[in-house]
Amino acid sequence: MRVGQRPRMRLDRRGVEAVPPAAMVAAEPAPRRRVVAEPAYLIFAVAEAEGGRLSRHERQVLGAARRLADPGGGAVVLVAPSLAEDAGAAGADRLLSLAAAERYDLEAATALLAAAAARYSPRHVLFAENEGGGDLARRLAARLGAPFAAGVEALSAREAVCPCRARRAELRLAPPFLLSLAPDRAAPHVGPAHEASPLDPPAAGAVRRGILTAAPLPVTAAEVPLAEAGLVVAAGNGVKDFAGFLRLCSALGATPGASRVVCDAGAMPRAAQVGASGTVLDALAYVAFGIAGAPQHLQGLGRVEHVAAVNTDIHAAMIARAELAIVQDARRVMPALLALLEAGG
Ligand SMILES: Cc1cc2nc3c(=O)[nH]c(=O)nc-3n(C[C@H](O)[C@H](O)[C@H](O)COP(=O)(O)OP(=O)(O)OC[C@H]3O[C@@H](n4cnc5c(N)ncnc54)[C@H](O)[C@@H]3O)c2cc1C
Numbered sequence: 001m002r003v004g005q006r007p008r009m010r011l012d013r014r015g016v017e018a019v020p021p022a023a024m025v026a027a028e029p030a031p032r033r034r035v036v037a038e039p040a041y042l043i044f045a046v047a048e049a050e051g052g053r054l055s056r057h058e059r060q061v062l063g064a065a066r067r068l069a070d071p072g073g074g075a076v077v078l079v080a081p082s083l084a085e086d087a088g089a090a091g092a093d094r095l096l097s098l099a100a101a102e103r104y105d106l107e108a109a110t111a112l113l114a115a116a117a118a119r120y121s122p123r124h125v126l127f128a129e130n131e132g133g134g135d136l137a138r139r140l141a142a143r144l145g146a147p148f149a150a151g152v153e154a155l156s157a158r159e160a161v162c163p164c165r166a167r168r169a170e171l172r173l174a175p176p177f178l179l180s181l182a183p184d185r186a187a188p189h190v191g192p193a194h195e196a197s198p199l200d201p202p203a204a205g206a207v208r209r210g211i212l213t214a215a216p217l218p219v220t221a222a223e224v225p226l227a228e229a230g231l232v233v234a235a236g237n238g239v240k241d242f243a244g245f246l247r248l249c250s251a252l253g254a255t256p257g258a259s260r261v262v263c264d265a266g267a268m269p270r271a272a273q274v275g276a277s278g279t280v281l282d283a284l285a286y287v288a289f290g291i292a293g294a295p296q297h298l299q300g301l302g303r304v305e306h307v308a309a310v311n312t313d314i315h316a317a318m319i320a321r322a323e324l325a326i327v328q329d330a331r332r333v334m335p336a337l338l339a340l341l342e343a344g345g
Pocket of ligand 1: 235237238239258259260261274276277278279290292295300310311312313316329330331
């Protein structure tokens with residue numbers, strides 16, 4: 001059953017007999033893509049695309065880039081490692097793929113971005129103001145000696161607004177060459193998909209490498225701090241079998257979380273607490289087993305993109321917050337899911 005933000009799915013069996021034979025059904029036209037064949041200028045939107053997916057913040061950066069490109073006939077270039085999703089649907093006219101390995105070597109990534117900027121001469125380069133994007137933006141600004149506005153909170157083709165002096169003042173300026181966008185300050189692109197045709201990557205040239213090796217460390221999801229986890233599965237007061245819960249987290253490759261009631265009872269460590277007095281998540285997905293969804297708990301889901309909930313009470317606030325709700329006993333759903341995963345399903 002689906003409840004929450006989207007309409008419930010239903011089968012509509014009316015008029016089944018009236019359906020014409022397959023041969024008479026006109027083939028659906030291929031979805032049309034917006035093509036900007038000869039752009040007046042380019043706007044770069046730089047994304048880390050962790051795990052091959054654009055984060056919500058990065059889709060907002062693409063939305064802001066469209067606001068700079070559309071009024072003057074410009075095109076948006078998504079600069080990212082290879083993606084597992086449709087960059088055109090997120091608003092990219094062009095795709096400039098950079099080697100994923102450079103993500104861990106910021107010196108090399110900065111050199112590559114500088115080479116791309118020299119080759120394609122974008123009007124603006126936009127970043128997400130977060131740990132990775134903010135760092136890269138500052139390095140590029142220093143390398144190019146280019147003007148940079150950090151943590152922009154409102155952006156149009158004429159003006160960028162960013163806070164300064166510890167938020168006691170506001171700076172309004174014509175959008176400079178480099179900008180980093182604060183989270184939740186621009187809408188992502190909606191509407192027809194764009195072309196997302198590939199651009200040739202620039203030659204990296206010789207990079208002076210201060211870093212000798214750069215590679216991801218092998219850590220299990222359980223070791224990842226909650227605030228940095230991509231997938232969090234959490235247990236509430238409705239869960240009693242915590243050994244089974246932790247086995248399920250491990251099978252899903254998820255970082256375990258919990259409600260405060262569970263941490264207060266000592267069934268899970270305090271570090272696992274999700275919520276206002278615990279950790280605020282930045283995950284792609286969150287699954288709640290037997291959690292009511294008290295306001296203090298929901299505050300911890302501020303930046304989560306997809307929420308699923310398992311609860312016996314259809315009226316639980318957690319169910320209302322979830323995109324996918326399973327109204328069922330967690331004691332039945334958890335072992336069934338674990339059995340499926342262990343069977344390779
Ligand atoms: C100042 C303050 C700060 C707080 N900060 C936090 C915080 O950071 N994080 C936090 O989580 N809470 C916090 N709380 C506590 C919060 O108000 C709630 O008390 C708490 O979140 C409730 O936890 P729960 O949903 O696990 O438990 P409950 O409220 O007991 O809810 C259990 C849920 O599980 C469902 N259920 C029961 N059995 C089953 C089953 N077998 N299968 C499926 N579903 C089942 C029930 O229908 C119910 O919805 C704070 C409170 C205060 C006052």
